[in-house]
Amino acid sequence: MNKIVNKKNLAPSAKLIEIENPLMARKARPGQFIILRIHENGERIPLTISDYDREKGTITIIFQEIGKTTKMLGQLNEGDCILDFVGPLGRPTEIENLERVVVVGGGLGTALIFSQVKEMHKQGTKVDVIIGARSADLIILEEEIRPYCENVYIATDDGSKGHKGFVTDVLKKLIDEGNKYDRAIAVGPLIMMKVVSNLTRQYNLHTVVSMNPIMIDGTGMCGGCRLTVGGETKFACVDGPEFDGHLVDFDEAMRRQVIYKQEEKLVLERHECRLEGMKNA
16 A cells, blocks of 8 residues: 555656555545555655555655655655655636636646546646746646647746746736636635736736645644635635635745745755765775
């Protein structure tokens, strides 16, 4: 159980792993997430379910090696097992009865929109996708997502591929050209989702965002993933992770996201020093 059956490098420090878990694969739906723990003394971290295969009995997750646990996860290989792999957690994406949707994925956020777009395609919904990244080498899942979309647009900060600029530039152009959407979905860095939501508010376009605050238990008990939506306290793990982007207090969410930044940096440095010491021993 929880054996890694496939592993791929998607971009610098971004990896895909496919995990064998038939029960979870039968239950998973777009928009949900898992919480994993690599070893007995490891921390619990949430990761988006990027895809699932009910026939193969597998769950696919995509992550970026930025902290101690994700770096340790990236060192696992096919055939290795993950100690704890819990899910599916969170409320699934509500994507029924939609005619046309625009989906915006920023950076690793593209991992989540993949399953959403596949499901909407299955339902007959027409989807335009905008993928953004700092540069061309950081774009993921572009070719995998194309068969399920009407159009795929690329935006890079440095102009190395597609539009030079931000995803909001492309989104504004599409709307101003007369494209009518029932909904916008935005997944990515908090600042990107905030800017997308500010833009779509001007057009009265209902926008759904996926929040990724600090999370511990994933069951609503610890309160670590709280955020403010429409003036009320919500918990991303049980009330979300998706919310109305026009109601989310993004400034508060961004402040909370960096609370443990120094501690996370220190833990990573200690981990890397320990690895270096083992190499030189």
